Amino acid sequence: MHTISELRKKFVAGELSPVTVFDEAIATITAKNGNINAFLAVFTEARDEAVAAEARYKAEGDAAPALLGIPLAVKSNILIKGKNATAASKILENYTATYDATVIARLRAAGAIFIGATNMDEFAMGGSTENSAFGPTKNPLDTKRVPGGSSGGSAAAVAMGAVPAALGTDTGGSIRQPASFCGLVGFKPTYGAVSRYGLMAMGSSLDQAGPLTHTVEDAELIHSIISGTDSYDATTLTKDTYPEVPVKDKCVFGVPRKFLADGIDPDVLDTFNAHVEKLKAEGHTVVDIDLPVFEKGLAAYYIVMPAEVSSNLARFDGMRYGLSVEGDNLLDVYQKTRAQGFGKEVKRRILLGTYVLSAGYYDAYYGKAELVRTKMRAELAEVFKTVDVILTPTAPTPAFKIGEQEDPLAMYRQDIFTVPVNLTGVPTLSIPMGTVEREGIDLPVGVQYIAPHGGDARLFAIGKKVYDERQ
Amino acid sequence: MTKEEVEHLAKLARIELSPAEVETFTTEISAILEYVSAVKDIAGDAADTAPTVGRHHNIFRKDEVTNEPNSFTEALLAEMPQTEGRFMVVKKILNTDS
Known part of the structure; x- marks a missing residue:
């Protein structure tokens, strides 16, 4: 397991080459991806960039850019110009991104x-x-189990040792819950x-991109690199959108x-x-709160x-x-394309969203x-x-078995602790808090730290103290 | 939620459903709607929740072209299922029989 900061130090010191790290990453993917299915596409042609990075470190040392030569995996709903981006849907199976997302x-x-x-x-x-059109991803820590989702491939890519970090997106827990299931940090x-420019929109008032790391x-x-005001996304914050939230x-x-x-x-x-007891022992205060x-x-x-999903996916x-x-007329083309292109969960949410937005029901559902x-x-x-920080477990269970959760409503309850955070827009960090044993295997579980807007x-400050420094 | 309602929703959403899909979605969407109906009680009385303009609000930019002409044309045309020269081919929308 490499972290970015370890790789960076070794790259600068000349102890390790970005080319070696790149080749190792490809070797790991070649050896493990057939079973794990974390990657939908592998960009071997990027080796040229590793070669260039090696030369740049020799010339520039520590003055080289912060992530030079660091291999990253990217969730396939984030656009990388010239690369296949499918969002794991048949409807985009052959789609090539025409521009870079701002985060990219x-x-x-x-x-x-x-x-x-x-x-x-x-x-x-x-x-x-x-729910991937290209088969499920397996949890590298126990391949009978899911890696969580929806950023499960990104979590598995890091957990299987292919990359030090990956990008995910989080609409209702899709970075944090896989981080919890795979023993990673998720933000x-x-x-x-x-x-959000260049992210395939799911719930526009909820979506954010973030990292999965060790x-x-x-x-x-x-986060420090991908964040910041962007003229291509009018909802990005400026420095003074929220009052300063002091670090404690x-x-x-x-x-x-x-x-x-x-x-x-x-x-x-x-x-x-x-x-919680450990936090108290380290001198923090823990109080009970009520959030009815x-x-x-x-x-x-x-x-x-689903309301936002039904609107956003109308573009397909x-x-x-x-x-x-092909169909007999325009309507027929729409209906057949969407019938064959979308999977079951996507159809279910589009229908649900269409219902809650329809005349006569709008006030009772969406309005409320x-x-x-x-x-x-x-x-x-x-x-x-x-209170400075709110604490909850990230998910109510450890990783469950593939095929175990069939009832959609039961699956939705996985998100009970994570979705309120997206609905309110506050930031949240999931860090591993320990393991629980299932059938002789220790499965990681995460704890979620929630701060006020702009916090x-x-x-990061408290997370480094309670997690990084204990490792 | 009845089967007819699901069929109507599918029509609005432009998705062709098989009879089996109509069957499962009728059951599943009914269960989900029953669960989410709780928002009526959670929201309570609208009067005590005055809508507020948050600190976070939309920002408009000038309506002007921000990229070089034709810089994306070829890439976008390449993604289109059917083209004719620099045009996208679509089904006719007027005078259809159905």
């Missing part, structure tokens, strides 16, 4: 090498990476901190005990409680998200790009859900007057 352009400028596109739940809809920034330090480094040496942590009373695996809860509206966010999420019409199925979001934000603002730096 910024990482490229920092010298990163994109080594492959990773598997995911189709259009990021799911929590297990089983979902404040909404608007990172540009350390909080690496997550912070990637000792934090007051709030634990919503009632939220944890129901539907959570007892072993996960024990691990969480042990984590926030904890019911899941119901609002499964209205807002079989006309301008992607799959096109938006009202719930307003209440959730108000509730958080009140709690953050006395990304506070999360």
